[in-house]
Amino acid sequence: MCCALAATPSQGKVFKVASLSPASNHFAYRGDYTTFAAWNFIHKARHNVVALNGCFMFPVPTQSCRKCGYVKETLPHVLNRCNIHMTAATRRHNAVVNRLEKVLPQNSHTRILTNQTVPGCDSNLRPDITVIDDKNRIATIIDVAIPFESQLLSLRRHPSTQEGETFNDAFIVGSLGSFDPANEACIRRLRITPRYAALMKKLMVSDVIKWSRDIYVEHVTGIRQYAD
Ligand SMILES: [Zn+2]
CATH class of the missing domain: 3.40.1350 (Trna Endonuclease; Chain: A, domain 1)
Structure with missing residues (x-):
């Protein structure tokens, strides 16, 4: 783990938990059971390099969630708490x-x-x-x-x-x-x-990443990523 990243409050914690089980990173080199789109998403997400209002390093007009108006649009909010994505989050759980x-x-x-x-x-x-x-x-x-x-x-x-x-x-x-x-x-x-x-x-980890990628991409593009 990169020391600079590990020392940051958010990315450091993400990398710490991802390093606890080898299964969490099984896709990293060969991309097993993982599409390129999901692979690309997860590397950016674990580094918190995401196009969300609450994550930019420079001033933006608003930090609030573009979908539900919550005060800060962050990755934890979008992937786990934003009500608009509850159907996809339930399917991720299932x-x-x-x-x-x-x-x-x-x-x-x-x-x-x-x-x-x-x-x-x-x-x-x-x-x-x-x-x-x-x-x-x-x-x-x-x-x-x-x-x-x-x-x-x-x-x-x-x-x-x-x-x-x-x-x-x-x-x-x-x-x-x-x-x-x-x-x-x-x-x-x-x-x-x-x-x-x-x-x-491995399949569980890849499934969860796939669903989280679908939630994130739908959030920023407005385009549904999975079949209803
Ligand atoms: Zn929201």
Whole structure:
């Protein structure tokens, strides 16, 4: 990591979280699973070299968001908080859920529930994925989150919590493609094989970068980047 960049408050944090897992940078040299447009975007985004009103180094007429009027148009705002992009942000989140669901081990004593209430639980909350092992009477509840990178370090204080035979896990990928190494505990608990896990991590990172690029480009050009 460049020392000058690492020392800056925003880029430094982005590079720090992106360096925590090799999967976060898997595309850097060969561009695996990543289009050139997404590859080009992510390098600029991680350096915060973006054409947003709140990011210019010189005075501009306004720093506010061109879409929703929020006081400062920054990358965290556009990629994670600007309401106009919520549909794309939801699809970005669901892309990670779908990747995880695809590699879960299938067997006769395991039930996999997606976006459903947990059987036997009073709560009406619908976790992204619940894996119920009827043989060993263990439930693993997983919620996927795609925060902006600078929030990633503070989001997870404990990799998982356990109440009786129920595990609650957060599964986190930063919106600039940083794979949280704390996800590894969840991957091990779900008994995903290392071979599948390695590919899954790369595809998740590339999916998130693709969606974040689509959000950013639509934001600055007004042109929809994905099929409805
Ligand atoms: Zn906005």
